[in-house]
Amino acid sequence: MTMKTFFLILLVLPALLHAATLRVNNGPDTSSDHTTIQSAINAAVDGDTLLIEGSAIPYAAFTVTNKRLSIIGPGFSLAGNLGTPANKLGAIIASGPSGSIIRTVSTSGGSANGSLVMGLEFQSGLLVDGSANVTIARCYFSSNVRADIDGPNCLVMQCFFAGSGSVEPKFLASGLRVENCIMPSSNFRSLNSVSGIVVRNNLLAGFDSPPFSSPAITIDNNIFTSGPFSSPSLVFRNNLFPSSPPPNLIGSGNLVYSNLTALMPAYNGSGASFDSRYRLGAAPNLALNAGTDGTHIGPFGGSNPYILSGIPPLPTIDELSVPQFAAPGTNLNIRVKVSERP
Numbered sequence: 001m002t003m004k005t006f007f008l009i010l011l012v013l014p015a016l017l018h019a020a021t022l023r024v025n026n027g028p029d030t031s032s033d034h035t036t037i038q039s040a041i042n043a044a045v046d047g048d049t050l051l052i053e054g055s056a057i058p059y060a061a062f063t064v065t066n067k068r069l070s071i072i073g074p075g076f077s078l079a080g081n082l083g084t085p086a087n088k089l090g091a092i093i094a095s096g097p098s099g100s101i102i103r104t105v106s107t108s109g110g111s112a113n114g115s116l117v118m119g120l121e122f123q124s125g126l127l128v129d130g131s132a133n134v135t136i137a138r139c140y141f142s143s144n145v146r147a148d149i150d151g152p153n154c155l156v157m158q159c160f161f162a163g164s165g166s167v168e169p170k171f172l173a174s175g176l177r178v179e180n181c182i183m184p185s186s187n188f189r190s191l192n193s194v195s196g197i198v199v200r201n202n203l204l205a206g207f208d209s210p211p212f213s214s215p216a217i218t219i220d221n222n223i224f225t226s227g228p229f230s231s232p233s234l235v236f237r238n239n240l241f242p243s244s245p246p247p248n249l250i251g252s253g254n255l256v257y258s259n260l261t262a263l264m265p266a267y268n269g270s271g272a273s274f275d276s277r278y279r280l281g282a283a284p285n286l287a288l289n290a291g292t293d294g295t296h297i298g299p300f301g302g303s304n305p306y307i308l309s310g311i312p313p314l315p316t317i318d319e320l321s322v323p324q325f326a327a328p329g330t331n332l333n334i335r336v337k338v339s340e341r342p
Helices: 037-043
Strands: 021-024 049-052 063-065 070-072 100-103 116-118 126-129 135-137 146-150 155-157 166-169 177-179 182-189 197-200 203-208 217-220 235-237 315-321 335-340
Touching: 021 037, 037 049, 037 063, 166 182
Parallel strands: 021 049, 049 070, 063 100, 070 116, 100 126, 116 135, 126 146, 135 155, 146 166, 155 177, 177 197, 182 203, 197 217, 217 235
Antiparallel strands: 315 335
């Protein structure tokens, strides 16, 4: 009996994959480079990419110190939306006492500046500690879980914060941008006088911050679900409010909507997934093309609209069909559909 083996090779060379690429999978019957994220981090060098594969087993929290790494998972709630990859398992970072950390220690040499974290589900917090230009994108944060930013010029974009999960700037968070995120029950909360912050194209409950002594902050194109709006010294432009804006509010182009279903018809619908229910409805709709840049107000507007399920911009296998048998002398027809996301 002769057995023939065929290999299907997909050459993946997107811009995100640079230097070495390390596969991480903690499944018991899976072959990978590493079974824990931390072991892959320890083995990686500056500029490497870690691909964290979906698993039924949560991964432990991790710490990156003085290395610029890209840590990319498959997205979240993949079974909840149509058109997602064939493998519906996410990469969950389990709850723990300290959470995950992207850290730069200036006395030790090296830097985690410019690191990327994408497509992971966090059940414990994520802290950017002294690192600059870190991007946290397309991640899911469970209720009560925060992304704490204590480094300059960082970007939090296209993330979903459940319940009271939120983004919180710390003392070193000047230049922070929070864009195209969904946090319907959370306020953007800045407890420190940090300037240069941009809060743009999000859906969030309110803006809760003491007045800044130097209010260099941009609050544009957001949909607010409830309030409060305790920063009358800051400038709000082209935002949507659930009731009349505060009387002392500074800014222009702000609008008032009647109810959320007027903006998002599936908001109260049981048939929509937890993040697709926030998509805007058709015209007439106050949010359509009403932003400062002429695009939509809210997370599905701007230059980088929210991506359902946080799927990363990498090729994914969307369909895989492998017959168990083929008749002798015939072909074994394998169907593979591969897509690349925006």
